[in-house]
Amino acid sequence: MDSRIVAVLALAAASAAQAQNFPTKPVAMVVPFAAGGPTDTLARNLGIAMGKALKQTVLVENLAGAAGNIAAARVSRASPDGYYILIHHIGMSTSPTLYRKLNYDPLTDFEYIGLVADVPMTLIARGDFPAKDFKEFLAYIKANKDKMNYANAGIGAASHLCGLLFMSTIQTAFTTVPYTGTGPAMNALLGGQVDFMCDQTTNTTGPIRSGKVKVFGVTSAKRVASLPNVPTLQEQGLKGFEVGIWHGLYAPKKTPQASVNALASALQVALRDPDLIKNLANLGTEPVAKDKATPAALHAHLKAEIAKWAPVIKAAGQYAD
Numbered sequence: 001m002d003s004r005i006v007a008v009l010a011l012a013a014a015s016a017a018q019a020q021n022f023p024t025k026p027v028a029m030v031v032p033f034a035a036g037g038p039t040d041t042l043a044r045n046l047g048i049a050m051g052k053a054l055k056q057t058v059l060v061e062n063l064a065g066a067a068g069n070i071a072a073a074r075v076s077r078a079s080p081d082g083y084y085i086l087i088h089h090i091g092m093s094t095s096p097t098l099y100r101k102l103n104y105d106p107l108t109d110f111e112y113i114g115l116v117a118d119v120p121m122t123l124i125a126r127g128d129f130p131a132k133d134f135k136e137f138l139a140y141i142k143a144n145k146d147k148m149n150y151a152n153a154g155i156g157a158a159s160h161l162c163g164l165l166f167m168s169t170i171q172t173a174f175t176t177v178p179y180t181g182t183g184p185a186m187n188a189l190l191g192g193q194v195d196f197m198c199d200q201t202t203n204t205t206g207p208i209r210s211g212k213v214k215v216f217g218v219t220s221a222k223r224v225a226s227l228p229n230v231p232t233l234q235e236q237g238l239k240g241f242e243v244g245i246w247h248g249l250y251a252p253k254k255t256p257q258a259s260v261n262a263l264a265s266a267l268q269v270a271l272r273d274p275d276l277i278k279n280l281a282n283l284g285t286e287p288v289a290k291d292k293a294t295p296a297a298l299h300a301h302l303k304a305e306i307a308k309w310a311p312v313i314k315a316a317g318q319y320a321d
């Protein structure tokens with residue numbers, strides 16, 4: 001046999017064997033937003049549980065910027081060996097339409113590991129906001145619309161999408177202050193530098209419970225079990241206002257199938273981990289069902305979400321460069 005063919009076969013056999021033993025070293029899970037925010041919190045809980053299932057450490061690496069697009073591009077170009085994976089949310093489906101130039105393609109540059117969790121959001125304001133309920137809040141922000149600042153995590157972030165929907169629902173626009181994640185945005189809200197924001201319960205439950213921020217509603221169709229006294233925005237008159245933030249796990253395209261399968265199995269085990277379930281329940285969310293924590297389910301969901309959001313964003317005429 002030609003020596004080059006032998007070399008190629010040997011290489012293929014070596015990489016197949018490597019994939020079979022995967023993982024033999026720590027796996028890095030890239031969080032595309034700042035530390036201390038909702039994606040970071042979800043990733044840290046998931047990383048611990050997946051680490052138990054994989055019998056390897058899962059490290060969390062924060063790579064913030066452009067509402068997740070910098071990290072998504074980085075992971076899409078990483079070595080396809082399963083050791084550098086991405087956790088990202090709904091932004092993966094809105095960025096292809098929102099951004100005129102996107103230097104990765106969510107539908108061709110990744111292997112899909114599975115869906116993780118759907119996280120509800122809350123509408124919150126600084127602790128000294130002069131309103132005691134949603135009705136007063138609404139009246140106040142409308143009357144003072146030129147003075148109000150609302151925080152978000154950049155164009156395409158969950159907090160941005162929720163804010164857009166809120167502004168179009170109440171037909172009032174406010175000045176937006178973007179941060180590299182809602183971790184830092186929460187600090188600005190706690191410090192009174194911004195007035196309000198819409199953010200995931202994984203980041204807001206603590207400050208809501210301790211009374212450090214005021215809460216005016218949850219964005220889910222039903223109330224959130226861990227915040228039973230907080231009414232939904234629908235209950236308070238915002239007809240059809242419903243936002244939930246789905247999350248998925250991705251690996252670079254051409255990651256060996258055996259490694260993708262090992263990561264998907266670990267994800268499925270992790271999502272049934274009692275500690276993870278307890279921690280997430282305490283933060284107002286729960287893992288997806290086992291059949292959703294699969295490569296096929298994430299791929300199908302991503303495709304459907306891209307198709308769902310494209311006409312909405314085009315109609316709004318909101319683009320980023």
Ligand code: ASP
Nearest residue numbers: 033037039158159181182
């Ligand atoms: N998920 C972002 C974060 O972790 C926030 C957002 O998308 O609004 O900071």
